[in-house]
Amino acid sequence: xxxxxxxxxxxxxxxxxxxxxxxxxxxxxxxxxxxxxxxxxxxxxxxxxxxxxxxxxxxxxxxxxxxxxxxxxxxxxxxxxxxxxxxxxxxxxxxxxxxxxxxxxxxxxxxxxxxxxxxxxxxxxxxxxxxxxxxxxxxxxxxxxxxxxxxxxxxxxxxxxxxxxxxxxxxxxxxxxxxxxxxxxxxxxxxxxxxxxxxxxxxxxxxxxxxxxxxxxxxxxxxxxxxxxxxxxxxxx
Numbered sequence: 143x144x145x146x147x148x149x150x151x152x153x154x155x156x157x158x159x160x161x162x163x164x165x166x167x168x169x170x171x172x173x174x175x176x177x178x179x180x181x182x183x184x185x186x187x188x189x190x191x192x193x194x195x196x197x198x199x200x201x202x203x204x205x206x207x208x209x210x211x212x213x214x215x216x217x218x219x220x221x222x223x224x225x226x227x228x229x230x231x232x233x234x235x236x237x238x239x240x241x242x243x244x245x246x247x248x249x250x251x252x253x254x255x256x257x258x259x260x261x262x263x264x265x266x267x268x269x270x271x272x273x274x275x276x277x278x279x280x281x282x283x284x285x286x287x288x289x290x291x292x293x294x295x296x297x298x299x300x301x302x303x304x305x306x307x308x309x310x311x312x313x314x315x316x317x318x319x320x321x322x323x324x325x326x327x328x329x330x331x332x333x334x335x336x337x338x339x340x341x342x343x344x345x346x347x348x349x350x351x352x353x354x355x356x357x358x359x360x361x362x363x364x365x366x367x368x369x370x371x372x373x374x375x376x377x378x379x
Contacts, residue, residue, distance in 0.1 A: 178191045178192055178193055178194065178195060178196070179191070179192045179195045179196065179197060179199075179302060179347065180192070181209075181213070181302070181304075181344070181345055181347065182344040182345065183213050183216070183217055183344070183345055184309070184327075184340075184341055184344075184345060185217065185221070185327070186326060186327030186340075186344075187220075188213075188216055188217050188220055188221075190209075190212060190213055190216050192209060192302070195302060198301075199302075200295075200301060200302055200303045201302055201303035201304070202303060203303065205303065206295070206302070206303035206304045206305070206308060207308050209302075209303075209304060210304055210308030210309050211308075213309055213345065214226060214309060226315055227314050227315045281363075284359075284360055284363050285360075285363050285364050285367045286364075287356075287360040287364075288359075288360035288361045288362070288363045288364025288365070288367075289364045291357050291360055291361050291364075292305070292306045292307055292313065292361055292364055292365070293305055293306070293307045295346060295348075297357065298342055298346075298348060298351065298357055298358075298361065299342065299346075299348035299349055299351070300342065300346030300347060300348045301346070301347045301348055302346065302347045304345060304346045304347075305346070306341065306346070306361070309345070312368055313364060313365040313368040313369075314368075316334075316365050316368075316369075317369070317378075318334050318362075318365045318366045318368075318369050319369050319372045319373065319374050319375055319378075320375050320376065320377065320378040320379070321333055321334040321337070321376065322376055322377070323376060323377045323378065323379065324377070325337060325340075327340055328340060334362055334365065334366070335353065335358055335359075335362050338351075338358060338361055338362060338365070339351060339358065
């Protein structure tokens with residue numbers, strides 16, 4: 143084969159290779175490339191992509207709040223007839239009688255009921271004021287720990303910087319008094335702690351906490367405490 147023919151074959155081969163390479167590059171450019179984190183909101187349906195946030199990265203507090211605001215805006219856009227209550231609407235607590243006191247019977251009480259009430263009063267009267275102060279102090283400390291965790295993505299294991307309070311200020315719009323109830327996100331009847339874990343896994347991209355994890359129990363206590371005085375309505379949606 144002459145040098146001219148060899149040159150022509152090489153030139154044709156090179157041109158073919160270049161054409162194939164250009165076609166592949168064009169295909170890659172046409173194919174959308176996105177490595178942004180996608181977050182599923184509490185309703186289990188609404189999804190929001192987080193521009194510029196790659197897997198393993200975490201937003202600072204300010205940017206995380208901006209993202210949470212985007213969550214709510216998108217949810218409201220898709221659910222215009224479903225209000226998202228951002229204000230804390232915990233009614234004031236009514237004054238409670240002393241733990242050891244027995245409520246006076248309205249009218250003539252039956253002997254059996256009066257005896258039962260007296261016996262119940264005897265049980266609680268064995269505890270001192272100091273006992274009750276310890277119970278109150280420990281309960282409030284537990285609730286405050288839940289408050290702290292609720293406001294800190296790092297505390298409960300969120301990985302993108304979004305904390306629970308960013309969408310639920312003061313635990314609003316959580317309705318703990320309606321649990322247990324069927325949750326479509328879980329496809330089963332759920333307790334409040336089940337839904338807390340679902341939100342940790344999805345909107346905040348964390349790992350679920352064990353049922354006996356002190357952080358989960360404290361968060362549950364905090365959420366319930368924000369609705370004290372509200373009538374219990376299991377199953378309500």
